[in-house]
Amino acid sequence: MSAVQDNKEKVIKAFREEIKTAYEPGAKVMSADRELRYCLELQRDRLVNRRLSCKEEMNHRGQFPGGLNNVRSWKDGHYETSWAVDFIDHNKTYQRDGMITYRKSEKQSMYETVVDVRDGEDVSQDTYCCPNCGAVSTIAVLQEGCPYCRTSFKMSELFPKISNYFFVYDISGKADNLGKTVLKYGCYLLPVNLALFLGISYFQQGITPVDYLTEPGMLIRLLLGMAILTPVLGFFGWIYSVIFDFIRLAKKDLPVLFSTAGSRGKFAYKMAKLCPEFTFEYFTSRMTSLFKIVVFSDHDEELPFYRGPELGSIFDDVVDVAFRGSMGCKRIKEKDNMVYVTADIYVETAHDLGRRIKLKTETYRITAGRRTDIPFSTNFSITKIQCRNCGGSFNIFKSKKCPFCSSEYQAEYDDWAIYDIHKI
Ligand SMILES: [Zn+2]
Numbered sequence: 001m002s003a004v005q006d007n008k009e010k011v012i013k014a015f016r017e018e019i020k021t022a023y024e025p026g027a028k029v030m031s032a033d034r035e036l037r038y039c040l041e042l043q044r045d046r047l048v049n050r051r052l053s054c055k056e057e058m059n060h061r062g063q064f065p066g067g068l069n070n071v072r073s074w075k076d077g078h079y080e081t082s083w084a085v086d087f088i089d090h091n092k093t094y095q096r097d098g099m100i101t102y103r104k105s106e107k108q109s110m111y112e113t114v115v116d117v118r119d120g121e122d123v124s125q126d127t128y129c130c131p132n133c134g135a136v137s138t139i140a141v142l143q144e145g146c147p148y149c150r151t152s153f154k155m156s157e158l159f160p161k162i163s164n165y166f167f168v169y170d171i172s173g174k175a176d177n178l179g180k181t182v183l184k185y186g187c188y189l190l191p192v193n194l195a196l197f198l199g200i201s202y203f204q205q206g207i208t209p210v211d212y213l214t215e216p217g218m219l220i221r222l223l224l225g226m227a228i229l230t231p232v233l234g235f236f237g238w239i240y241s242v243i244f245d246f247i248r249l250a251k252k253d254l255p256v257l258f259s260t261a262g263s264r265g266k267f268a269y270k271m272a273k274l275c276p277e278f279t280f281e282y283f284t285s286r287m288t289s290l291f292k293i294v295v296f297s298d299h300d301e302e303l304p305f306y307r308g309p310e311l312g313s314i315f316d317d318v319v320d321v322a323f324r325g326s327m328g329c330k331r332i333k334e335k336d337n338m339v340y341v342t343a344d345i346y347v348e349t350a351h352d353l354g355r356r357i358k359l360k361t362e363t364y365r366i367t368a369g370r371r372t373d374i375p376f377s378t379n380f381s382i383t384k385i386q387c388r389n390c391g392g393s394f395n396i397f398k399s400k401k402c403p404f405c406s407s408e409y410q411a412e413y414d415d416w417a418i419y420d421i422h423k424i
């Protein structure tokens with residue numbers, strides 16, 4: 001296995017562990033990219049403010065011990081984006097004051113979107129001397145600021161990172177052992193089995209249920225017959241449940257699949273000449289994270305990347321946003337060194353209604369823009385952030401206002417910004 005692949009595997013594995021405790025106080029999901037990391041932090045604050053606690057249990061199941069870590073991948077000029085999948089039993093519980101307000105338990109596949117640079121070098125273990133206090137730390141540690149003096153840095157992302165994740169209901173239980181599954185369904189269907197057996201023998205051979213019970217020989221015949229019939233019925237029961245699940249799932253997801261078909265091609269074709277360093281998957285991940293940050297942030301106007309109209313309180317009761325695996329690209333427009341992309345994002349939002357949590361399937365239309373006149377570089381860069389007014393250091397990705405003196409940081413924000421969000 002190459003070093004690159006090795007690094008990826010490490011990040012995928014780390015994410016599967018870190019995501020389980022992402023809602024616990026002080027948790028840092030360092031395998032996630034900056035945007036996803038921040039959205040998890042904000043979501044945790046939202047839960048705390050609403051006095052909710054969320055407990056996640058994800059237990060690996062099935063025959064692939066390490067999951068399938070490269071199910072699909074896409075390349076562009078600079079990045080390689082791929083999907084890794086793991087099969088899990090997922091239990092999620094929300095509690096308030098010791099009372100359960102929501103509980104869900106499901107067999108799922110967890111997808112992770114992994115982004116890596118194709119031509120970058122790994123500098124995460126290189127050391128760097130903090131220009132403020134002189135302490136030496138590795139670049140990896142400095143992602144969250146200098147641990148000694150809290151100085152924040154503006155630095156390039158340290159790839160590979162997980163940039164998005166989502167769960168898909170696992171319809172067929174395909175990671176489970178087939179024999180076990182069939183026997184399980186056979187056991188569920190034991191009453192049907194008995195009724196069928198007794199019915200057939202009565203109507204075809206005139207044997208009554210009482211005959212079976214009074215004669216030991218007959219009883220053995222009954223049990224043997226039922227034992228043979230159990231896996232057969234189990235198999236049909238299983239097939240039937242798969243079909244039923246599929247119809248249920250298709251009803252929910254087919255509109256999404258239809259409306260997003262062709263999005264990847266459209267995006268790749270148009271973006272190739274404007275902004276080639278973004279695959280559709282990476283763009284989708286970025287939009288999902290920025291959208292979630294806006295949803296969970298209590299101060300949209302302070303976010304450096306949000307340039308849309310004020311959103312008021314529409315997202316105030318949202319405690320979770322689950323990406324549903326796809327996004328539809330609607331329009332790409334070019335104007336004055338800017339490219340604007342309008343896309344529909346399909347999500348399931350969890351609304352906290354006090355006594356219970358209500359899930360809603362929703363679609364949001366997002367318009368995002370990015371400058372096209374800035375040369376792209378994968379060279380690593382790191383600079384200290386300092387407020388020009390008071391000298392304080394803070395994370396400008398999280399807020400454009402200095403938390404110490406409230407003056408605005410006058411830095412060029414040259415990444416994707418959101419210009420509009422509305423529900424459709
Ligand atoms: Zn320092």
Ligand SMILES: [Zn+2]
Pocket residue numbers: 387388389390391392402403404405406407
């Ligand atoms: Zn300041």
